[in-house]
Amino acid sequence: MQTQPLEQGVEITSALTLDELDEVKARGFNAVICNRVAGESYDFPDEASYRHKAKQLGLAWVHIPVKPGEYSQEDIQAFADSLAQLPRPILAFCRTGKRATHLWAYARRQSDQCELATLLTAAKEAGFDLEDHRQALEGQTP
Template sequence: MQSAKVDDTITVSHQIQPDDVRRIREAGFVAIINNRPDGEAADQPAGAEIARAAAEEGLAYAEIPVGRDGIGPDQIAGFARVLGEASGPVFAFCRTGTRSINLWALTQAGERDPDTILQLASGAGYDLSPMRPVLERLTEGAGQ
């Protein structure tokens, strides 16, 4: 399991397996967000398997898949909802963590300035600089 802490509220990760869920709980996470659609690759576990493991470990679990159509308002709102309802740190994953970090960044626009968002993402190993114009527009629209 390859993961990267973005800040105290969120860590993003490559694909996880059901047997990773116990370690995720032991690391202090309270929720898992699955941003990978089922059936994307033959070697990935079904979301239901990870959801079962999360339930057994007492973790909240949400499936917010991002597929070929990209990220839309419903996915951003769903990701923000899980972050807002979580009583502690959230662990989000997809194939490489990129969809998860992009969703996180979009939920932060208007809450944090674009420079801070991009710095946190960079610190986690993700270059989101191509998103700067979108983050700036969303921040302006939020009145920040």
């Protein structure tokens, strides 16, 4: 499992297997945000087994399922609330890490007006380009 930091206490990764939740816990994460949609691929038929295992391991678990590029204000607010309320460090994931990165950027921009340049740089360092989202991110307001 490879992770990339977005900010202090928040990292992203690509698709986690159920067994990798043990590693998530061993690496010191306290919470997981899952942005995968149940049934989106053979390796993620649903999130119930993940939620159950996370609970067994003492990990906080939040499921905010989103389709690629389809981020509603409710999804963004749920991600922002999770960032504010979950115990850190937090690991967010989807199939590639892209949705998790996008939601993080929108949530940070909306909830605390994080500087756009900071978000763009953090996302790029994590391997994701937010330039296609620049205009929408500029319009985010708390």
